[in-house]
Amino acid sequence: MDYRLIIFDADGTLRYCTVEGQPCPNRAGEWKLYPGVIETLERFNWAHPGEETGVGYGIASNQGGVGVGYFAESTAIALLEDTFIEAFGFSPAEETIEICPHVPHSGCGCRKPEPTMLNRLMKLYGTSPDHVLFVGDRDADRKAAFNAGCDFQWASEFFDRDPES
Template sequence: MNVGMFLDRDGVINEVLSSRVKFVNKPKDFHLLDGVGEAIKLFNDEGFKVFVVTNQGGIGLGYMKETALHDIHQKMVDDLTKYGAKIDDVTYCPHKPHANCACRKPKPQMILDLADKHEIDLENSYMVGDREPDIVAGKEAGTKTILVGDRKDEKADADMFFPDLLSVANWIVEGK
């Protein structure tokens, strides 16, 4: 079995609600957060399969087409390649918030589907997010959970807290 690093996208991998970008609806709005390329490369080097699991309700709400989302994800992959980093798979929920679909975080279906597809040992894997729905999805899927960022989501009952993804990667490399 493989070990996975499941990453939320907005707020973990790329800027959102920043001075430069509010929402990422076009490739030009996508900007990697500092240290993300290096972090994902470290995860790759440590033998983790790296996945992106992201709610993209903007599709269901009509703010973005799925083709634009694919272009955004291609820009993410291209930007990460500059660091020698790679994402093994990306999955997303295109439904509106409150649609009560099976795939939208905090439900764990995206994680479970990727785990099944890539033979992932969830008990030894991690879900990294910046909000409570990410942490709940990770716990429901059976992963360890890590909250990153400075939004201080009081409801998020994560197993661990770090300021950013590079801090997580450095902790993993240092042997936990």
């Protein structure tokens, strides 16, 4: 793999919700990393924006629960930062965590499968789409990668885990 930037979906990709019947965490203590995430991510030499060598990173997450009113936007971002730190072992640089806080079907223009969040991260790193991989678990993720012009890989393949887990 010769990517300059790898972007990750969060829910169903890096973490799962530990509350039965709830698709994603609403507060701290309601999520866990999937087994193998830390071990896979530590194989890379990650680069913050502006660094010359290494692989850039980012998160692009639909957080429709904000728009619906389940939790505040600040909570969604804090939960993703916590997830990132546990997964990668360091704090994410500013602007590397992208969320769409809008309700589904609002036509907001940033919710995946729109490529907007991926485009922002590519711009942050100054990377063209042909050097970018997006890792996700939903068809909207696959389509967002297609719409951004970058490669896509299913989380189950990237992290080498059972697709049903």
